[in-house]
Amino acid sequence: MACEHKYYSLILKGCSRQENLRQQLENVLLRGKLAIKMAIDQMPSVIIYKGKVNNILEILPIFTAEKAAITVTFGGVPQPLPLKKIYPHFSELTPDLQALLTPVPQNLWLGETIHLIIAATFLEENGALIISSHAIYFVDKPADDTNCRWLIIPYTQITGFPAVSPGNNLIINCCDPNGCQTNTFSLQAESLPAAATAIRKAKAAKHYLTKVRTTCLGCGFLSEDYADSAPFEALCHCGQPYERIIIA
Structure with missing residues (x-):
């Protein structure tokens, strides 16, 4: 049975266009510019800790556009091991x-x-x-x-x-x-x-892709898609907000 998660963390491993990535993240992350810059400068580093799944569709395309190497973990960040x-x-x-x-x-x-x-x-x-x-x-x-x-x-x-x-x-x-x-x-x-x-x-x-289940309690809409093709709107066509979870 698939495991379901409401929160995720994102680890940034590498990105050649660091300045572009920094500027875009400043527009969407609720973190100071210095904190974002330090996280990027210290790659590999945790760039998002226990983020809400509803925000992942907004954030992931930024890393995709800048060809960044990332991993998404569920919930918090596991203990780093050698x-x-x-x-x-x-x-x-x-x-x-x-x-x-x-x-x-x-x-x-x-x-x-x-x-x-x-x-x-x-x-x-x-x-x-x-x-x-x-x-x-x-x-x-x-x-x-x-x-x-x-x-x-x-x-x-x-x-x-x-x-x-x-x-x-x-x-x-x-x-x-x-x-x-x-x-x-x-x-x-x-x-x-x-x-x-x-x-x-x-x-x-395809373990490197993030799969999202999108549901609407209003009309019963349900879809399971990888994040790059999942519905990105906040509201369903019936006007009710989508609920999302990550599937692993």
């Missing part, structure tokens, strides 16, 4: 990958399930390819840098399914604020099938 606590095969990773991933901010994984972690090379940098329920991550740490960095490709930006090309390459096509581009990750040959399958399954499962 990757070794949420990925059951962490101890099986090489010592180098474990050392690379241990200092990654725990907020980066809030609201997500980690399906697969494998060694990969991207733009001539060695790192970890992480396939989650919401996005594809690439984490690395250049030799001249003391901090790790990460690339996030949300499934909402990926066009089609991954392809495998000669040379043990995994090809991911996506569209972000900078336009459409092709990302090529080099993997070990034995890792390619598992990576491609994990991405296909995660994208097809």
Whole structure:
């Protein structure tokens, strides 16, 4: 049976157009400009805590328009956990990958399930390819840098399914604020099938989308849609206000 939730929290993982996002959020969130700026500057961070579901249809399109990487959690925010606590095969990773991933901010994984972690090379940098329920991550740490960095490709930006090309390459096509581009990750040959399958399954499962049930007690209207296609009006055609809950 599906679980129903009246409140949600939203974690912002990444956004390349931070100034645009900040300006738009200032128009809809009941928070000071400084608080919004600090939340965006400190990504990954909680941008909305226990918001009302009726407001989610107003807010989510802003993050979609700015191609932001987000997760929506139900009710409050779960306790952040290190990757070794949420990925059951962490101890099986090489010592180098474990050392690379241990200092990654725990907020980066809030609201997500980690399906697969494998060694990969991207733009001539060695790192970890992480396939989650919401996005594809690439984490690395250049030799001249003391901090790790990460690339996030949300499934909402990926066009089609991954392809495998000669040379043990995994090809991911996506569209972000900078336009459409092709990302090529080099993997070990034995890792390619598992990576491609994990991405296909995660994208097809659509756990990265937020499903909303909309009802009207006046006329009995009922719909269950993903947030981007759910009725966005405050009132039903009969004049009564809609009631909404998130379905998980």
